[in-house]
Each structure stands twice: as structure tokens, then as C-alpha cells.
Amino acid sequence: MRRSGSVLAMIGGLCLAIAGTVPALAHEHPSGITDLVTPAVVRIEATAHVDITLLDHIGDLVHVERSYRVPIGSGTGTVINPEGGMVTLTRVVTTDRDVRILAANRIFSEHHKVKIPADFERHKVKDDRLNHHLQDCYPPKKPTATCIIDVTTEITVFPNIAPADKEGFKAEIVRVGDRPDSPAVLAPIGRADGGAGLPTAPLAAAVPSKEGSPVAVAGFTGKPAANLPETVDIAHLRAGGAGEGGRQFKDPENKADEPKKLGALIDKGLLGGPVIEDKKGEVVGLLVGGGADARMIGIREVTKALAEANVAPGRGxxxxxxxxxxxxxxxxxxxxxxxxxxxxxxxxxxxxxxxxxxxxxxxxxxxxxxxxxKTVAASGDAPRGAPLWPFVAGGGLLVLAVLTTAFLLWRRRPADPGPGTGPTTAADTRPPMPDPPSIPPRPVLDEHADSTRVVSRSFPALPKLSSTVPGPVLVARDPGATGAGATGAGAVPDGRPADAVQKYCTGCGMRLGHAHSFCGYCGQPTKT
Known part of the structure; x- marks a missing residue:
């Protein structure tokens, strides 16, 4: 019997493996897609907000106040965790031009009615006294300064949602690099707590090393809109070029000038956009360059920047x-x-x-x-799916195993001596045993507090949104947040300890308390 049991176990396992493998092959995850990344692609626009006060000492003392909004960068970013952490390039959110100079030029031109270009260059005017005041308005600040200037950077993120969010949401800089093409890390401000998070892009572990490895690039050429979806194009990586220089692009068949093609897309708004690997759909780097030059900084530089900013990538x-x-x-x-x-x-x-x-x-x-x-052409109504022969063969093997086991058990059972044979003992002359007392019916189980629930296995249990969550931007709930409906870490919703298990009497099915040693209904001990 021990051998036959082993054989049954092996046959059953083989049948289960066949049954589980065939449907799984039909749902193998596809490769070479960008759909995993494009929902996490966002448009980023950085603006310098300049507040300037001109102390006019020419004639009557006058304080002239102005506020200017100066665009300093724009490009594409990628969300890398459900909380809204993003990566882009440093020059998308910062600038090496001094916006204070532009503000000084504008306020002098407007107040004193002189022709001064509204640019980032220092200028001079013909009037010596006025020119002296203009030079004292330019930074850096001096004791004789004629201008008080305050600059703040405002970053607006436009997510890839429909209908499009025209206002976007604000973000702050967590980390910027020491070079314009270094990765920058951003975090959202004032996000709506209590949702399921933002879509994220998976990050690869390494950059493909093979010459001509196919990739895709994605990004926005402007604010997302119904008539302006994300732009996606294909490219190929050259071998080598890791580190600060970046990885170059080249079509292995020389049918397209990929550096020029991608450089034009970078100039239109794909600066800092993700470069997506072709097989797993993971981000392997960010787009840098422009004009006739397009390159990619690799994923190692990106993950290093995230680690230094203490921002962990993740999926939701x-x-x-x-x-x-x-x-x-x-x-x-x-x-x-x-x-x-x-x-x-x-x-x-x-x-x-x-x-x-x-x-x-x-x-x-x-x-x-x-x-x-799909239907089979011969029958016209039978669904076409996985082949049936593995299931038929497995069922036949199971039936054969059951019949073999039954035959072996029948051969090993002892022979019945039959009536009237063998010596008569005192046990044979005893009166028949009375019928056992009837067992009362089991009480109906509570179908409310501990009722059985049927859970679908098509998808894992996922949280649903509350209709009261404000705004189009959804982010993950704070793991440390508590509320009136929260329970302790060691408790379950009905107040029992987390490791407690509901027990029932094995004789009558009565529910038992956690400290009961005997059933209160039939008296049977709980431990045997």
C-alpha cells in the first residue's frame, strides 16, 4: 500500500502540473511594449517667481514693486513610486542664467522709460546717474543696492490623465546634480492622501550592452491634452559610452539619422524622457542632448541619484x-x-x-x-483553447490508479469465516448492543461575523477609491497614518488577538471560546 500511495501521489502531481502549465502558456506576458511606462510619463515645467523692489532715489524717494514669472526649464519626467517621486534632468528644473538680471532690466525699463532689452545680460544707459542706479540694481546684493530681489522656483507637473489636468500639481526639488545633464529627483506637494497612488514605471537593473539594442523613447512635446498625447518613437543604442558621456544612438541599418531625429524630439519637449528597453518594457535611462546630438544617461546614474535623495522606487x-x-x-x-x-x-x-x-x-x-x-471549425460551437489530450490522459491515469488500488485492497482483505464455523465464545451469546443515543442537530452557525466569503482568483484583492477623494491626482495612503477606524497592529476587526483562531466542538459543532476546556453544549473536552 505504501508503494501504491507513492505512485498515486506522483500521478496526481503530474496531472496537476499539466493542467496548470497549459493555460499559463496562453497568458505569457508579452514583451517589447511601452504601455508599462507611458502612464507614468509626465510633463514638467519650471518657472522662477521673481519679486523685485526698486528703490528709486532719483527725485522723490519711491519704492516700485514688481513680480515676474520667468520660465527656466521644461521637459519630461517619469514617476518612479506610487507616492509621486519623479526623475528628470537637472536642467529641466534649474537654469544657469541669473533671473535677477532679467528682473532688473525689466523694472528699470518700465519705470524709467528707457530702452533696456528684457534679457539676461547686463546693460548700460547713457544717463550716468541712471546708469549708476542700474548697476547697483544688478546682483550680487551690495550695501548701496537699489533693488531688493527675492527668487523662488515653482515646478508644475502635468500627469498623463484624461481628461487632461490643465492646472497640474506642484512639486519640489529633492535633489539636483552638479551638471545640467545629471538626474534630478522631485516630490509632489499637497497631494491627495487616501488614494491608490500614481502609475509608476519599472526601472531596469542594467543597460543592454549589445550594439544596436532596440529601445523606445517617450515624452510630451507640450502640456498633455486630448489632441496632444504622449510621443513615442523607436531608437537603437550603441555599445559603450556609460557614465558622464552617456550612451549614443545609431540605427544599425543606417536607414535613419537617430541622433538628429531624437535631438529634434528633445528640443520639442522630450528632454529627460525615459528610454525604454524593448523586451521587458523597463526604463534603462533618460534622454539628454538636443539639436543633432542625442544621448542617454544610464539607469545606474538614475538609481544612484534616487539613493542619494533617499527616494526608493517601487510599484503600486x-x-x-x-x-x-x-x-x-x-x-x-x-x-x-x-x-x-x-x-x-x-x-x-x-x-x-x-x-x-x-x-x-x-x-x-x-x-x-x-x-x-474562438470556435473549432469542425464543430462550430466548441471553444478553441488549450488541447484536451493532456486532460483526457491525466483522467485516464487517475481512473487506472484508483482501480489498481481498489484491486490491491480487495486482495489483501482477510477471508470471511462465514456463519456457523469456528468455536462459539461468550461474546457470541451476548445480547445485541442498544442503538446509540441520538445526537442533537448542530446549531446554525453565525453567518455574519465569521461567515465564509467567496473570493475570486482572477485578480488579487485591490483597494478601491473613495468617491470623496479630491482632485485628479491620486497617491498612496501614508503607511504611518491612523484614523478613527484603524485597529491596532495586534488585533483583528472583532477585537480578538491577531493570532487567535476560532475553535469549534468536534462532537456537536458548537462555537468555543478561546479559554474553554469543555464544550458547554455536549460536555466533550476540547483537547483529546
Whole structure:
């Protein structure tokens, strides 16, 4: 029997492996897609807010106050964790030009009615006295300064959502590099707490080293809008060039001048945009350059900047649900993809890629393109899916194993001596035993506090958004936050300890307390 049990276990395991492997092959995750990254691509615009006061000592003492907004940078960023942490380039959010000089030129030109270009250069005027005051207005600040200047940087982020957010949300600089093309790390300000987070982009562990490795680039050429979606283009990496110099681009077939093509996209707004690896859809670097020169700084520089800024990349529940939906969509299981994309939109209503794919999946659900509803041409009604022969063979093996076990048990059972044979003993003359007392029916179990719940295995349990969450920007709940409805770390919702298990009497099924040694209904001990 021990040998037959081992054989049964091996056969059962083989059948389960066959049954689990065949459907899994039909849902293998696709490769070479940018859908995992584009929802996390954002437009970034940096503006210097300059408050300047001119102390006019010519004639009557007058204080002239002005405020100017000076654009200092724009480009593309990538969200790398659900809390809204972002990476871009330093020169997207900073500038090496002194905006205080521009403010001084403008206020002198406006107040004294002289022709001074509104640029970042120091100028002179013909009037010696007025020119002296102008030079004292320029930075740096001196004891005889005629201008008091205060500069603050304002960073606005426009997420990839629909409908488009025209106002965007504010962000602050967590870290900038010592070079214009160094990675910069940003964090959102005043985010809406209590949501499921922002879509994030997965980061690769290393840059492909092979010459001509295919990649894709993504970014925005302006503020996201219905008529201005993200721009995506293909490229190829050259070998080498890691570190400060960056990695260059080159078409291995020489059909396109990729540095020039990508340089034009960088000038239009893709500066700092993600470079996406072709197989796993992960970010391997950021776009730098412009004009006829386009390069990529690698992922190691990006992760180093994140570590120095103490910002950890990560993935959230939106990303998990979205990857499940993409798997069904890109393997043409459109009927299964519809509820999956609906789940994503419940978590993040503005998800543009999920909304677009949901519309396509709904149109193709139940058609000849839907793998889940394709039919076999011969029968006309049998669904075409995984081959049935592994399941038939497995079922036959199981039946054969059961019959073999039953035959072995029948051969080993002792022979029945039959009536009237053998010596008669006192036990044979005893009166028959009375029928056992009837056991009262088990009480009906409570179907409220501890009722059984049926959980779908199509998707993992994911949080849902509250309708009261304000704003289009959704971010993850603070792990350390507490509320009136929060429970302790060692308790469960009904107040029992976290490791407590509800016990029941094995005789009558009565619910038992945690300290009961005997059943209060039938008296049976709880420990045997």
C-alpha cells in the first residue's frame, strides 16, 4: 500500500502540473511594449517667481514693486513610486542664467522709460546717474543696492490623465546634480492622501550592452491634452559610452539619422524622457542632448541619484492591476481584459492607456479576434483553447490508479469465516448492543461575523477609491497614518488577538471560546 500511495501521489502531481502549465502558456506576458511606462510619463515645467523692489532715489524717494514669472526649464519626467517621486534632468528644473538680471532690466525699463532689452545680460544707459542706479540694481546684493530681489522656483507637473489636468500639481526639488545633464529627483506637494497612488514605471537593473539594442523613447512635446498625447518613437543604442558621456544612438541599418531625429524630439519637449528597453518594457535611462546630438544617461546614474535623495522606487496596486490587464489584452483575450481594465480605472479613473485599451477590448470581445471565444471549425460551437489530450490522459491515469488500488485492497482483505464455523465464545451469546443515543442537530452557525466569503482568483484583492477623494491626482495612503477606524497592529476587526483562531466542538459543532476546556453544549473536552 505504501508503494501504491507513492505512485498515486506522483500521478496526481503530474496531472496537476499539466493542467496548470497549459493555460499559463496562453497568458505569457508579452514583451517589447511601452504601455508599462507611458502612464507614468509626465510633463514638467519650471518657472522662477521673481519679486523685485526698486528703490528709486532719483527725485522723490519711491519704492516700485514688481513680480515676474520667468520660465527656466521644461521637459519630461517619469514617476518612479506610487507616492509621486519623479526623475528628470537637472536642467529641466534649474537654469544657469541669473533671473535677477532679467528682473532688473525689466523694472528699470518700465519705470524709467528707457530702452533696456528684457534679457539676461547686463546693460548700460547713457544717463550716468541712471546708469549708476542700474548697476547697483544688478546682483550680487551690495550695501548701496537699489533693488531688493527675492527668487523662488515653482515646478508644475502635468500627469498623463484624461481628461487632461490643465492646472497640474506642484512639486519640489529633492535633489539636483552638479551638471545640467545629471538626474534630478522631485516630490509632489499637497497631494491627495487616501488614494491608490500614481502609475509608476519599472526601472531596469542594467543597460543592454549589445550594439544596436532596440529601445523606445517617450515624452510630451507640450502640456498633455486630448489632441496632444504622449510621443513615442523607436531608437537603437550603441555599445559603450556609460557614465558622464552617456550612451549614443545609431540605427544599425543606417536607414535613419537617430541622433538628429531624437535631438529634434528633445528640443520639442522630450528632454529627460525615459528610454525604454524593448523586451521587458523597463526604463534603462533618460534622454539628454538636443539639436543633432542625442544621448542617454544610464539607469545606474538614475538609481544612484534616487539613493542619494533617499527616494526608493517601487510599484503600486495600480501597476499590478494594469499588468494583469495588459497580459490579457496583448494575448488577445479581450473578454478577460474588459473587467481587468475596468478594475484599473476604478483605482485610477484618469488612466489614459487603460481607457484606450478598454475601448478596443470591448469592441473585439466575442469576435473572431477574441481567443477566449474562438470556435473549432469542425464543430462550430466548441471553444478553441488549450488541447484536451493532456486532460483526457491525466483522467485516464487517475481512473487506472484508483482501480489498481481498489484491486490491491480487495486482495489483501482477510477471508470471511462465514456463519456457523469456528468455536462459539461468550461474546457470541451476548445480547445485541442498544442503538446509540441520538445526537442533537448542530446549531446554525453565525453567518455574519465569521461567515465564509467567496473570493475570486482572477485578480488579487485591490483597494478601491473613495468617491470623496479630491482632485485628479491620486497617491498612496501614508503607511504611518491612523484614523478613527484603524485597529491596532495586534488585533483583528472583532477585537480578538491577531493570532487567535476560532475553535469549534468536534462532537456537536458548537462555537468555543478561546479559554474553554469543555464544550458547554455536549460536555466533550476540547483537547483529546
Amino acid at each position: 496596486p495600480i501597476d499590478a492591476a494594469f499588468e494583469q490587464a495588459l497580459t490579457r489584452f496583448h494575448t488577445h483575450y479581450y473578454g478577460d481584459a474588459v473587467p481587468a481594465f475596468q478594475r484599473v480605472l476604478e483605482l485610477y479613473p484618469g488612466h489614459t492607456v487603460a481607457a484606450a485599451h478598454l475601448k478596443t477590448a470591448q469592441a473585439k470581445r466575442g469576435t473572431a479576434e477574441d481567443e477566449a471565444t
